Amino acid sequence: MSSSTKKSFPGGVHPADQKELTADSAIQQIAPPKQVAILLSQHIGAPNHPTVKKRDTVEIGQVIGTTDAFVSSPVHSPVNGTVKDIALRSHPVLGRTEAIVIDTDEENPGIKTPVADRFDASFDENKFTAQQIGDAIKNAGIVGMGGAGFPTRVKVEPDTEPKKHTMLINACECEPYITCDYRVMLEWTYQFIAGIKLAKKISGCKRVCIGVEDNKTEALQVLKEAIEKASPDFELIPLQTKYPQGGEKQLIKAVLDQDVPLGGIPPQIGLLVMNVATCAAIAEAVVLDQPLTHRALTVTGHGINSPGNFYVPIGTPIQEIIDLCGGLKDSAVKVILGGPMMGFAVGDLSTPVTKTCGSILVLSKDEISKAKFERKQTPCIRCGRCLEVCPANINPTKIAHSVKHNMLDLAEQYHMAACIECGCCSYICPANIEITGHIKTGKVLKARQQKKMPK
Numbered sequence: 001m002s003s004s005t006k007k008s009f010p011g012g013v014h015p016a017d018q019k020e021l022t023a024d025s026a027i028q029q030i031a032p033p034k035q036v037a038i039l040l041s042q043h044i045g046a047p048n049h050p051t052v053k054k055r056d057t058v059e060i061g062q063v064i065g066t067t068d069a070f071v072s073s074p075v076h077s078p079v080n081g082t083v084k085d086i087a088l089r090s091h092p093v094l095g096r097t098e099a100i101v102i103d104t105d106e107e108n109p110g111i112k113t114p115v116a117d118r119f120d121a122s123f124d125e126n127k128f129t130a131q132q133i134g135d136a137i138k139n140a141g142i143v144g145m146g147g148a149g150f151p152t153r154v155k156v157e158p159d160t161e162p163k164k165h166t167m168l169i170n171a172c173e174c175e176p177y178i179t180c181d182y183r184v185m186l187e188w189t190y191q192f193i194a195g196i197k198l199a200k201k202i203s204g205c206k207r208v209c210i211g212v213e214d215n216k217t218e219a220l221q222v223l224k225e226a227i228e229k230a231s232p233d234f235e236l237i238p239l240q241t242k243y244p245q246g247g248e249k250q251l252i253k254a255v256l257d258q259d260v261p262l263g264g265i266p267p268q269i270g271l272l273v274m275n276v277a278t279c280a281a282i283a284e285a286v287v288l289d290q291p292l293t294h295r296a297l298t299v300t301g302h303g304i305n306s307p308g309n310f311y312v313p314i315g316t317p318i319q320e321i322i323d324l325c326g327g328l329k330d331s332a333v334k335v336i337l338g339g340p341m342m343g344f345a346v347g348d349l350s351t352p353v354t355k356t357c358g359s360i361l362v363l364s365k366d367e368i369s370k371a372k373f374e375r376k377q378t379p380c381i382r383c384g385r386c387l388e389v390c391p392a393n394i395n396p397t398k399i400a401h402s403v404k405h406n407m408l409d410l411a412e413q414y415h416m417a418a419c420i421e422c423g424c425c426s427y428i429c430p431a432n433i434e435i436t437g438h439i440k441t442g443k444v445l446k447a448r449q450q451k452k453m454p455k
Contacts, residue, residue, distance in 0.1 A: 006214070008240035009253040011391040013424045015176050015243060015341070017215060021300045022179045025308040027187055030324060032079045032109040036315030037089045037099040037352040038064060043143040044150050045071030050100055056083045060110030061291050064100050073151040074141045077102060078293035078313035080110035090351040092337045092344045099352070102315070112294050114311055115284055116188035121229035123190065123287075125197040130158065133202040133286050140285030141292050141355075146170060146181075146246070146275035147338060149356040152282065156272065158204040165270045167205040168255055169196060169279065171212045171219070172239060172246035175339025178359045180296040181276040183309045185212075185219040188280050189226045195279030197231065198286050203272050208234045209255050215241040243341060244422040248273040250391050262418050277358070292355055299325045303332030303362035312353055318360050319349035331364035341423040378431040386425035386435060392418050396425040400435045403442030408449065411442050419443075 041047040046069030058064060058077040066074035081102040089099035104110075125133075138153035158164065173181040184192060200208055208231070212220050220238060227234045237255050239245050249260045252271060260266055266273055277296060284290045293314055300307040305326030312321060318335070322328060336343040337357050386396045394415045402411035416439060425435040 006240045007237060007254045008242055008245065009250040009391055011389050011393070011424065012242045012244060012250070013389050013427055014241065015427060017241070018177045018300070019179050019182070019215075021177065021302075021307045022298050022309055023182060025179070025183070027114065027180070027183050027296050027309045027311050029113055029311045030313075030316075030321070032104050032111065032313055033316045033320045034106075035084070035101065035103055035317075036079055036313060037101045037317070038075050038077065038315045039089060039091055039097055039099045039352060039354055040065045040075060041091065041094060041097045042075060042149060042354045042356065043073045044148065045069060045073070047097070048072065048075055050086050050098075052083050052100065054083055054085060057081070058083060058102060060112060061293060071151055071154055073143050073153070074139070075100075076141055076291040076293050078110075078112070078315055080105040080108050090346070090348040092346055092351055092354065092357070112290075112313070114188065115288055115290070116191045118288065119190040119194050119283060121190060121226065123194040123197065123230065125194070125201045128198065128201070128286055130202045133198050136286040136289065137202075137282055140281070140290070142278060142281050142285060143292075143355050144275055145277035145281065145295060145356060145358065147342065147356050147358065152278060156199055156203045158202060162268075162270045164203050164205050164267060164272045166207040166209065166256070167196070167200055167203060167272045167274060168248075168251055169208065169210040169274055169276065170246050170248065170251055171210050171223075171276050172251065173216075173276070174213060174241075174243045174246040175341055175359075176243070177300045177361055178298045178339050179300070180298040180309050180358050182216055182219055184276050184280055184296055185216075186222055189222055190230060191283045192276060192280050193226060193230050194287065195281070195283035196234070196274070198282050199272075199274055199279060205272055209237050210234060211237045211239050211245070211251050211255050213241040213245055214238045243424070244391060244420070247391060247420050247422060249420070262415060295353070295355065295357070297321075297353065297357060298359045300359065301362040301364070302367055303329050303334075303364040305329055314355055315352045317350045317352055318346070321353070321360060322349065322362070328362060329364065331366065332362050333365045333368065334363045336361040336363065341427065342421060377433050380431055380433060383430060385428045385430070389424040389428050391422060391424065392420055394418050396435045396439065399442065400433070400438035403438045403445070408442060408446050412446070416442050416446070
């Protein structure tokens with residue numbers, strides 16, 4: 001195992017990480033809710049079609065939505081129960097999408113527990129063929145659980161040119177507040193490593209690098225010891241604690257000092273980037289034939305009474321999880337799915353947990369600056385701070401101004417598509433201009449213009 005210190009990338013910011021709220025909170029299993037809503041769009045790609053109808057009984061792990069499209073991923077029931085409805089439900093990104101609503105069987109709800117104790121340092125990925133691994137990942141409905149939601153089976157496909165040679169594991173968890181990946185590394189260590197071994201085998205990668213921010217000292221130590229026993233050829237790379245260290249292009253720059261072409265993706269230079277939770281899910285799917293129906297999730301922020309990390313059935317309404325955590329404090333003003341930098345604020349607390357949701361963040365009024373809380377903006381003073389922190393090396397303000405004036409073609413010329421929406425520019429802006437928000441809006445307007453997204 002090799003180690004180096006303080007590797008990083010140009011740009012970025014370092015907001016207070018606030019991880020002390022939940023870093024020591026072990027992952028707790030929660031009981032199945034009375035009702036779940038499984039969104040049929042939980043990934044990048046074609047949405048699923050229901051394979052069940054109203055009043056059908058379903059079992060935990062059963063496929064309830066799928067499609068023949070190549071870039072897609074099926075969804076499964078996380079409980080035993082009865083299909084109550086197939087209807088529109090709140091989606092954290094898309095507004096409202098079709099969902100399968102299931103009433104849980106109260107007498108036999110179907111309880112799934114974490115499986116980390118089924119793995120140890122002796123795990124041998126060679127017991128499985130690449131075909132078996134790929135089929136298991138596809139059938140289990142695994143997508144990138146760090147937030148991107150790209151179907152994992154498509155991502156690890158080995159037969160592309162150039163061939164993938166190096167796999168980078170994004171174990172940074174650089175968003176403030178969130179600690180669920182950190183707890184997975186501590187508590188499900190060998191399951192996580194087994195998933196890496198399986199992903200390495202199917203992808204054909206020869207080299208594996210695990211990037212961990214250096215504020216996670218306990219995780220670094222636990223992984224160091226586990227890798228020495230299980231996979232001594234894996235490289236554990238401590239990285240400078242900085243946001244967005246976990247962005248895949250920033251991770252590649254920090255670890256390998258390579259640049260992904262502007263507008264390109266890592267496979268174009270032979271690289272594969274995987275998330276911690278995704279690797280753990282791969283091990284569960286391949287070894288135990290269990291689909292992705294539950295995930296580890298952080299509930300945090302100074303607006304919630306009892307923060308913690310939980311093992312949650314996908315489809316659980318976030319209101320139920322908030323209630324489980326003692327409810328909202330009087331000072332709570334905003335609920336965000338994801339982190340404070342890239343997450344999505346939600347007003348409908350019946351919104352269900354999805355495969356890509358790693359956090360429910362409840363911010364208090366004190367955690368939001370007065371200017372931002374009151375949405376007070378002043379004109380751009382051309383200070384250039386957004387340029388200094390932009391990790392994508394583009395000009396966020398020029399793009400935002402172009403979008404604001406409905407000049408989408410000009411925004412594209414300024415490389416709007418290359419923006420990773422990390423929020424660094426909005427965070428640093430002394431005028432409190434929501435630069436990232438304008439760019440996100442521009443992308444949506446462009447997608448609608450190109451008929452890639454419904455109006």
